Amino acid sequence: MLDELDKIGADFRGDPSSALLEVLDPEQNFSFTDHYLDQPFNLSSVMFIGTANYTEPIPPALHDRMETIELPGYTETEKLNIAKKYLVPRQLAEHGLNKNCLTIKDQALLTIIRSYTREAGVRNLERSIAAICRAVATEIAKNKKKRATIDKKDLAKILGPLKFESELALRTGIPGVATALAFTPVGGELLFIESASMPGKG
Structure with a gap:
């Protein structure tokens, strides 16, 4: 597994992309020599799988040796189901909690997905769930509570203010502002196009 190939960098220490x-x-990997160990390896029967968030930063010569398979990001519904079935139970176990100690409401999970994380996967979603588990575990350890139910109104105290807010209601009513659609690695997005009238002859 060659993870995050788009983050390969070259500096005075060398260029990993050359290796x-x-x-x-x-044509060459049947006799690849590791220059650190100074030992030859036959890699001709190895199937390499590389990952990248974006293909543009990958050096063209390296990209040409690969077959690109694009995997779409998860939808909100898929993220919610993954969180409920896998992420929450795993974080509860890792923090010494169980479902009787902590309940995270669906609306709270959706708010985390929409307003605290903007990603194709679920890495930051799991980090946010872990932060909630740590906060609740601390409260239980201090004997301040025996169980907790987290709703969307409780998130600001644990995760801080919203990181992503919708500007749709605020900006579409302004004269000279129109909306357009854009495609990003994390899904569809609304863009706001503004026009302005300036004095002149143009």
């Missing part, structure tokens, strides 16, 4: 070119080249 990867040799590793991924079927």
Whole structure:
């Protein structure tokens, strides 16, 4: 597994992409030599799987040796189901809690998905759930409460203010502002296009 190939960088210590070119080249990888260990390896039967958030930063020569498979991000409904079935139970177990100690309402999870994380996957969603578990575990350890139910109104105290807010209601009523659609790695997005009248002959 070659993870996050789009973050490969080159500096005075070397260029990892040059080594990867040799590793991924079927004409050379049967006798790839690791320069640190100074040992040859036959990598011709290895199937490499690389990941990247964006393909543009990957060096073109390296990108040409790969077959690109695009995987769409999860929808809100999928993220909610993943959180309920896998992320919440896992974080409860890791923090010494159980479902009798902590309940996170669906609306709270949806608010985290919409307003605290903006991502194709669920990495930051799990981090937010972990932060909630730590906060509740601390309260239980201090004997301040025996169980907690987290609703959307409780999130600001634990996770801070909303990181992403919808501007739709605030900006669409302004003269000279129109909306357009955009596609991003985390899903569809609304763009606001503004026009202004300026003095002049144009």
